[in-house]
Amino acid sequence: MIYDLFIIGGGINGAGIACDAAGRGLSVYLCEKDDFASGTSSKSSKLIHGGLRYLETFDFKLVRKALKEREILSFKAPHLIKPVPFIMPFNVNIHAPWLIRLGIWFYDHLAKKSLPSSTSTLSRLEYKSLKLKYQKGIKYYDCWVDDARLVICNLQHAQKLGAHIQNYHQCISIKSEQKYWVISVLNVLTHEVIEIKAKALVNATGIWADQTNALINPKHFRKRLSLVQGSHIMVPKWYLGQHAYILQTNDKRVVFVIPDGKNAIIGTTDIAYEGSLEDIQISALEKEYLISVINVYFNIALNKSDIIHCYSGVRPLVKDGHNRLSKISREYVIEKEIHHELNLVNIYGGKLTTYRQLAEDVLKQLQTVFPNMKPAWTKKEKFPSASFDTLKQYYYDLRRQKSWLPKDLLLMYTRKYGTFTSVLLGEAQSTDDLGIDFGHGLFQIEIDYLLKYEWVKTIDDILWRRTKFGISMSEDDKSRLNQYISEYK
Ligand SMILES: Cc1cc2nc3c(=O)[nH]c(=O)nc-3n(C[C@H](O)[C@H](O)[C@H](O)COP(=O)(O)OP(=O)(O)OC[C@H]3O[C@@H](n4cnc5c(N)ncnc54)[C@H](O)[C@@H]3O)c2cc1C
Known part of the structure; x- marks a missing residue:
């Protein structure tokens, strides 16, 4: 298969572009060398803000x-x-x-x-x-x-719209061949290498953007960051x-x-x-x-x-x-390059807060490559996990249905997973159905949901990005969890 768009990097910018592009009818492949949001997108101050200090x-x-x-x-x-x-x-x-x-x-x-x-x-x-x-x-x-859950939210939406999304897959070489980019991708867990062809390429690798650019332009790349x-x-x-x-x-x-x-x-x-x-x-x-x-x-x-x-x-x-x-500006810079008639878009800089607008601006740059692409849409559409009238109403409805569930646990689930809390809880009828208790409010039912629906491959994906239980969990609980994950596979 030849993809329309190949995106390197599964931080907020790559995830936002994948979501926007998939919703406009493009076929999208996104690869992330580590876990999603493991770069800067889980290390921020977590503010969605104008940035008072930039005034x-x-x-x-x-x-x-x-x-x-x-x-x-x-x-x-x-x-x-x-x-x-x-x-x-x-x-x-x-x-x-x-x-x-x-x-x-x-x-x-x-x-x-x-x-x-x-x-x-x-x-x-x-x-x-x-x-x-x-x-x-x-x-x-x-x-x-x-911040890390906002990345997952975008990826889930992108996947729902048909995007092919992979973590622990590193882009290791990029060539332009006749009409397509040919990208070699290494599965860092199995060491398998696959080749993917795409019509256009986006470098959304954050602090690695110069290194990625060096893969494409070994002789002529300019250090921008x-x-x-x-x-x-x-x-x-x-x-x-x-x-x-x-x-x-x-x-x-x-x-x-x-x-x-x-x-x-x-x-x-x-x-x-x-x-x-x-x-x-x-x-x-x-x-x-x-x-x-x-x-x-x-x-x-x-x-x-x-x-x-x-x-x-x-x-x-x-x-x-x-x-x-x-004082260096937090504004992003988008640079389009043409290599043997193939389009590459490099992203430099930016903020978590402006990722959605950045994605729209990137796709504007690709309008000439995909003239039949649908118009911008992300401004007016909620994420699939936010398909409630109000969060409060959704919480109370669920509380009536699952009155046996401790209130603080339900609140935590609804804040993290929105309406996907119903998927997470499934047919659970009592606290026994929450399964193994890993301490501090982490139960087997949540782990199973994450393993099934959120691309979890390692314990750190759960402890530091899908949740923040890593801060409070004891070493004993972590090793029990690790064992559970390896047996689940
Ligand atoms: C301390 C700090 C505080 C901040 N606070 C805020 C804030 O409060 N509000 C705000 O709006 N912004 C904030 N920001 C900025 C914001 O966090 C970043 O702009 C944003 O996270 C950058 O996202 P990204 O997707 O470009 O990069 P990243 O999240 O780093 O994603 C790039 C991804 O590319 C992957 N990658 C690299 N090379 C390859 C390869 N060869 N193959 C496959 N994948 C690859 C990496 O593993 C990485 O996951 C803050 C930043 C910092 C550092």
């Missing part, structure tokens, strides 16, 4: 585009994306309060009004954990998403409430504190990165930096021993004139 660099176009996408994505995946109030304490040594108010007023007005407006009135809960001199500030709203590391630490949440904080720092950046159940995620950093792309680790300096910002603002003395989990990612940014890494 400072006058990146209004990006902020407006991202805020528009915030609306669209909240409509498409309301089970995965939720509004979160952000508190920004004033810090007169960094920015005057009037300037912050003006910036947030602007941010509010660039967005459509579906989230509450910003306010300078903070509740006691919101300010009392801050040091006295930082207890005045402003509250505004942005959105949070489970600036790699900038960003790390997060997770600590037990020291304040009450489910609001987030955005803290201005002396080095003219911001650090987020984002609630995650009983914990808080603190990030991020901006450090030039030159290490291995396969093993990105937080440094001791980054940990100290993040802790020090918290200790400036809050009435606590956080230290390294409080850290329960860390993660680090690298931003694939496009080199521009800025020396300050935090």
Whole structure:
């Protein structure tokens, strides 16, 4: 078979393009060398946001585009994306309060009004954990998403529309032969190599984009990316409430504190990165930096021993004139090349928030190759797992049907899987039907669903991307789970 479109990379951008292209009637093949979202797309701050701080660099176009996408994505995946109030304490040594108010007023007005407006009135809960001199500030709203699950959501939709999707398949060579691209793909689990032919090719390999380009253009490729590391630490949440904080720092950046159940995620950093792309680790300096910002603002003395989990990612940014890494634009760049009359589209940079618009822009570039392609459609269509009127209604309907199921478990399932929760629970009639208990709310019934419907191949796919149980599970529970997965195969 000859595919219309071959996509290399199963992060948010590759997944978004696969979904859009399949819905327009193209035959699509997507390969991911590791697990889906194992690159930058599971290492983000998980915000679907305009990016308040980009106003400072006058990146209004990006902020407006991202805020528009915030609306669209909240409509498409309301089970995965939720509004979160952000508190920004004033810090007169960094920015005057009037300037912050003006910036947030602007941010509010660039967005459509579906989230509450910003306010300078903070509740006691919101300010009392801050040091006295930082207890005045402003509250505004942005959105949070489970980044890795947003990737899966797109892939499931793409698959439903006919796309061929494979994780643990690495693109190892690319040739242009007469009318088609010929792509060699290595199954990294079985070491088998297959050849796929396609009419057009998309390089959506994020921080590997330069390397992938070198496969195609070994002699003439141009290094386009600036790699900038960003790390997060997770600590037990020291304040009450489910609001987030955005803290201005002396080095003219911001650090987020984002609630995650009983914990808080603190990030991020901006450090030039030159290490291995396969093993990105937080440094001791980054940990100290993040802790020090918290200790400036809050009435606590956080230290390294409080850290329960860390993660680090690298931003694939496009080199521009800025020396300050935090100021390099987060806007994406799409470059089309023609090789012996064959089209290649390279993607550089971008944000999780703007992936859907990026996918539309990529397909616009391919209009001449596929003149009969259907028009853009993703803006108005929800994901298949969001086929409810409201999530709340769906939750209550299911609760009536499965009244034996603990409420917090049902809530967790509906937030992660949306209407696919009904598939996950199937005919289960009682807690016995949940099967083996792997601890912390992970049951056999969820594992079976993931193995069957979400391309799970290894324990890490479950622990760190389909769910985040890796943070809380004991080593014993992990080895029981590992055994279960290997026996299931
Ligand atoms: C610290 C940090 C915080 C961030 N926070 C936010 C945020 O809050 N909001 C936001 O909107 N954005 C955020 N971003 C940006 C966002 O995460 C990225 O722009 C986005 O995830 C990039 O997605 P991608 O698909 O381009 O890359 P990736 O997710 O890295 O996907 C590329 C994939 O290609 C695969 N691949 C590479 N080579 C091959 C090959 N030869 N064959 C097959 N597959 C291959 C890789 O394994 C990888 O999975 C953040 C980024 C970082 C680093």
